[in-house]
Amino acid sequence: MVKRVWDELLRKLVSIPSRFGEEGRVSQFIGSYLEEHGLPVEYQEVEGFGSNVISRIKGKRTTVVLNGHMDTVGLSDGWTRNPWGEVEGDRFYGLGSADMKGGLAAIISAFVEVSELPRRKRPTVVFTAVVDEEGYSRGAWRLIESGSIKDADVVFVAEPTNEAVMLGARGRFVLHLKAHGRKAHAARPEEGINAIEELSRLTSYLPTVRMKTHRRLGRGSYCTLYIHGEADGLSVPDYAEAIVDRHVVIGEDWERIEAEVRAAMEKLGIKANIEVSRFNRPTPEMPPYVVRDNNRFASTLIRVYKSLWGEEPRKTYGKSVGDFNYFGAYLGVPTIVFGPRGSNWHAADEWVSLSSVQRVQRTYVELMKTLGTSRGTLT
Secondary structure: OOOOHHHHHHHHHHHHOOOOOOOHHHHHHHHHHHOOOOOOOEOOOOOOOOOOEEEEOOOOOEEEEEEEEEOOOOOOOOOOOOOOOEOOOEEOHHHHHHHHHHHHHHHHHHHHHHHOOOOOHEEEEEEEEEOOOOOOHHHHHHHHHHOOOOOOOEEOOOOOOOOOOOEOOOOOEEEEEEOOOOOOOOHHHHHOOOOOHHHHHHHHHHHOOOOOOOOOOEOOOOEEEEEEEEOOOOEEEEEEEEEEEEEEEOOOHHHHHHHHHHHHHHHHHHOEEEEEEEEOOOOOOOEEEEEEOHHHHHHHHHHHHHHHHEEEEEEEOOOOOHHHHHHHHHHHHOEEEEEEEEEEOOOOEEEEEEHHHHHHHHHHHHHHHHOOOOOOOOO
């Protein structure tokens, strides 16, 4: 292997703009890179969002999926560094450098290196790079729906975790609230029902609702993402709507959420008629999931990391959602997130630690070698 191939990959990946919905160029680059290294490549078209990239190398019975997303958010204001790649010391600055082209570079180079091992010394490994993680996870859902990874025993996602081992995450529902009030002259507001004020009362109250607590995932949350209403001239506004995020833990479902919203409306004495529905999205909602503390794959990863770097990685659980929710909840296999250190995700001057990308790459290589031993097959 060429030394520091992950470094070259990271620089190239960041140099290619790939805002979600515009992943075509980076998808082609990754596929071509794998083909240049003699690896089979499948391009899986995803609703005009470009293509997922899938490559499989056969090994022992255990099937390991290495996953990363190719897309980024849009370029924000406030950058003082080159958003297409700039190095200062150990920090590599660039849009998507931490989320998640650093992790993607690590698993691509690890996958190529593992492909050079004898088949008897590695598990079956499926590399998957997907589109639209920052939007509606169309790529991950297509991967699951197509059956491309139905034989997976475990999924490792290289999202940035600061080298912690993430063993689960909260889930998410999005509510669409529509408030219907009663129009009146604004000089006599008591004769009408102000839809904006009534909806605002509800959305302000929702974060105080008593929510279920999970011993690993913590507590759910409410956050209003959008609210809009307006008057028709000097009138009491009779319509308003809001979009509200609801992160959930295991044991919280749509029926529970709808019931607690309606209970809040009754407690507050909301006068407007408020419709409560799920926000329409093109892919399923994202349930919460947890991997057992003593899961064999997680334990192996922790053991490999400690043997390489002299300390045990921290265990953590995700506060928000990602493609990992789909793998953990719908694919139904242990889904473990492990990626490099970095900061300013989705913000100006995003950066990833170069030395951390190197550690993550090395950890994944040694993990695959361990899972390729007779003891490491974990069957």
